[in-house]
Amino acid sequence: MAEKKRYNIRISGLGGQGVVTTAHILGACLDNAGNYASLVPFFGSEKRMAPVEAYVRASTEPIYEVGEVIYPDIIMIYHSQVVTHGKSYTMPFYTGLKPNSLIIINTDFDVLTEDDTKVLNDLNATVVQFDATALALKIAGTELATNMAMMGMLLGLTKLVNTSHIEAAVRERFLGNSFVASGGTASLDSAIEKKFKKKEQLLTANMNVINKTFEMADTIDITGSELIVRLKV
Amino acid sequence: MATIKDMTDTHNWSGQKLVTADHMLFEAPREKHFMTGSEVLKEAVKRCTVDASVSYPITPQSEAAHLIGELWAEGYVGMYFRGENEFGVMAEVAGCAMAGARTITTTSGPGTLRAMENFPQWSGTRIPCQLILMARGINSPLTIQPDNLEVTFMLETGCMIWYAENVQELFDMSIAAFIVAEKPDVHVPIVTVVDGFFVSHTRESVMLPADDIALFPYEPYKSPLPPIDSETPPGRFLRDPFVMKSNYISYATHASWQWEVRSAVERSRRYAKHFLKGLVHVTGTPDAEIAFVTCGTASHQAKEAERELMKLGVKSKVIKLRTIRPFPKEELLKELEGVKHIFVPEFNVVGWLEKEVKTALHNNHTAEIVGGPRVAGGMSLPAEAILKEVFEHINVEGK
Amino acid sequence: MANQGPAYYSPYPTAVYEGVITPPEGKALLLEEVVDEEKAMREIAKQMLTKENATIFPGPQVLYSYSDEARRKATLIKEMAEVLNAKMIPMYDYRPKYPKIDAEIEINPNHPNLTIWHNDIKAAIFIGVHCHYANVALKMVRCETDCYTIAMCALSGHEDAMATIRDQHASDLEQFIKIAREVKAELKL
Secondary structure (H helix, E strand, C coil): CCCCCEEEEEEEEECCCCHHHHHHHHHHHHHHCCCEEEEEEEECCCCCCCEEEEEEEEECCCCCCCCCCCCCCEEEECCHHHHHCCCCCCCCCCCCCCCCCEEEEECCCCCCCHHHHHHHHHCCCEEEEECHHHHHHHHHCCHHHHHHHHHHHHHHHHCCCCHHHHHHHHHHHHHCCCCCCCHHHHHHHHHHHHHCCCHHHHHHHHHHHHHHHHHHHHCCCCCCCCCEEECCC | CCCCCCCCCCECCCCCEEECHHHHHHHCCEEEEEEEHHHHHHHHHHCCCCCEEEECCCCCCCCHHHHHHHHHHCCCCCEEEECCCHHHHHHHHHHHHHCCCCEEEEECHHHHHHCCCHHHHHHHCCCCCEEEEEECCCCCCCCCCCCCCHHHHHCCCCCEEEECCCHHHHHHHHHHHHHHHCCCCCCCCEEEEEECCCCCCCEEEEEEECCCEEECCCCHHHCCCCCCECCCCCCECCCCCCCCCCCHHHHHHHHHHHHHHHHHHHHCHHHHHHHHCCCEEEEECCCCCEEEEECCHHHHHHHHHHHHHHHCCCCEEEEEECEEECCCHHHHHHHCCCCCEEECCECCCCCHHHHHHHHHHCCCCCCEEECCCECCCCCCCCHHHHHHHHHHHCCCCCC | CCCCCCCCCCCCCCHHHHCCCCCCCCEEEECCEEEEHHHHHHHHHHHHHHCCCCEEEECHHHHCCCCHHHHHHHHHHHHHHHHCCCEECCCCCCCCCCCCCCCCCCCCCCCHHHHHHHHCCCEEEEECCCHHHHHHHHHHHHHHCCCEEEEECCCCCCCCCCEEECCCCHHHHHHHHHHHHHHHHHCCC
């Protein structure tokens, strides 16, 4: 995070996809790396498949602002329905996006309409679309690792932190005892823990997903002229 | 379950070394953590030798109530139970506190209103309990995101009201709150407010002292009313009923009693000044002609706006009120010397802080007071919206 | 307390709202002025020795308590009454009296002005009364009478009394009695 001072990240997804979890891990990564960081999740009464957003801010100087990120420079979309069904707190999903920004979308088809593409081109935005769910299934054997794939792609593209910061944060989230999850999140945690007999296995699977996305991210030049990128999983 | 030990002169029942609030807040070495507001409240309660906590966890709430329950399981909180509903919780808190227990609970918007009758009853019986109010607005429609409309209902309950801006302030304030509330000449309940979600669910870095120290216990026999104690004269099973009889004398008593409760809130100033390092905190340019008067999260957003204005060469300052009851009128007037434009950004539609500011400034100050911008129902208040409000009132070149 | 004497029908303005606040540790309050404790003790002794029907109102904390401190204080208060030539009327119960209070045998925080009126008490010491009840009573006495009220408080004092000394423990009462004897001698009483 050498040249840029402030990142405002908006993550939109659906209940159960680990949006809030990722935000906590991302916040911890950035904090571990010695930056100022804060995060706040937003959701309604907890329901699967309902809109969930989380906002992460990272900066080289103190952050005062809290609450929703209204003018993001990074947007992460965890589910195509956020775009196609309008399951987000802002419509369209790129409302408020600053010029020269980055969007990462988890989808198995091109979600952008012609109008969207025009606006995003005008904003000089880079849009990376890839099937994070398929990648999670392929590498970790569970779609519950979709959030790790999304986070990995973000960090792989932006190089905000290195993998040791990530591993420390993921370890703290799943193996530490300081994290407080809500009731719904706790039951998801126990579901995923049952899948992996040992928590260490869970950690390894998550890290494998993240490492794979780092490899994929290296194939993209986000400063290049191709602004809309689709990655094959 | 943790082992419960006997309280000694030097250690509490969970084996933590007893220290003064000054040591806890100003002297003990601190380490960096990365936590949410709910988590940090658990850390604060853990260090406060809390005797009792009553909870009614329901949406909209925070994880704070269940985390205090964990503290009970870990042996740090003496007594923990669930109330029948919010009214029950606040009534049970009163019972615990009258019996001499250092007591804490948490609530937010709709629950606060359901329990409303209890709050003036708390102050009227001079109990020093603490309510952590994670403001979430009021029905209807229901919001589970931040909106501090309920604070306006709390203003005249006779309770002290402090407002924390962020996770760090919530930690420090909730510890100081017990100590100030328990001063014998104060001894009224304290409501420590934070904006729900924006503090309770926001994770940020925070400096905490070690958890092997805790505050000295509450001393109920310094209470300005006899605690419930059937063995020590005057033996009491409940607070002496204050009977309103239809004669002139009891009217005077009633008036005197109420003035006394409010006097007690006023007496908290000097203690609050010490523990909060002033009743207002100011950031920005001291001689600015533009001032934002704020509390809670609005202070954050205003500080961001102040930074942006500075980039345009416009000087401004943010005057953050740390206490709402007592209202820091004197301090506010001092900081407003030379100010020509006052903006009061708020997270509610009624503008209760604007009304407070206008009341304090009436006939005392000539600045233009702009109540706004305001958002509600969980909306964020971006710095850009504050700047827009400023530009509508003040001509700024190059905006 | 701000000014002595009737403050009209309602116990307002209370001292706090007139900007008077309990004295800091180690200090005392005479009307609006923060003074040294000894100066306050001299003034208190003088008032009690010179005003009509000076009376001490001991409260539950010195009337009945199991502590040695309370026992010592109770003994000293008796001695204090003798030195000050003062009467003693207990405030032994905080519950309102119904249908009628007997002002000769008790004072009650719910109608202290009535008690003081009837007795025509012009100087009074509150001691061992729980702070809240003392404050409720002192505000009413101030608004309805011209009694010179004195608070000898074991905690942080009472700004609605005309004179308040704080953190008063048995040893402080001994000190007060010593000073009261000196004042009495000076006044040739």
